[in-house]
Amino acid sequence: MAELTRKDVILCLNGNRNLMSVDLSGLDLSGLDLRFTHFENANLAHAKLAHAQLIGAFLRNANLQGADLYRANLTGADLRGTNFDHACLTDAILTAAQLEGAQLATADISGVIRTRESLWQSTSV
Numbered sequence: 610m611a612e613l614t615r616k617d618v619i620l621c622l623n624g625n626r627n628l629m630s631v632d633l634s635g636l637d638l639s640g641l642d643l644r645f646t647h648f649e650n651a652n653l654a655h656a657k658l659a660h661a662q663l664i665g666a667f668l669r670n671a672n673l674q675g676a677d678l679y680r681a682n683l684t685g686a687d688l689r690g691t692n693f694d695h696a697c698l699t700d701a702i703l704t705a706a707q708l709e710g711a712q713l714a715t716a717d718i719s720g721v722i723r724t725r726e727s728l729w730q731s732t733s734v
Contacts, residue, residue, distance in 0.1 A: 615641075622646065639677070 659679040693716040
């Protein structure tokens with residue numbers, strides 16, 4: 610279970626936006642402005658991130674297994690090596706997102722918005 614609360618995360622967003630390697634599993638972060646936040650190696654398994662603004666966020670090698678990213682905006686996010694097993698990415702925006710090595714094979718990616726700039730190479734879909 611998460612070591613921080615939603616309130617703790619909101620306080621961090623007013624500071625340096627560094628949540629690297631933090632356990633945020635199961636936390637409800639839906640609707641938050643998480644732009645340019647550093648989540649490298651963070652555990653966001655089963656976190657609720659629906660409608661979250663993750664524009665330019667750094668989620669490299671993060672665990673988003675079973676996370677709810679319904680209609681999340683991940684434009685320009687660094688998602689390389691991220692685990693999306695069984696995650697909900699329905700209607701998420703992945704324009705210009707970096708997805709090399711991301712694990713998407715069991716994720717729900719129906720309705721995902723992406724462009725040619727989204728880097729899907731070497732992604733397990």
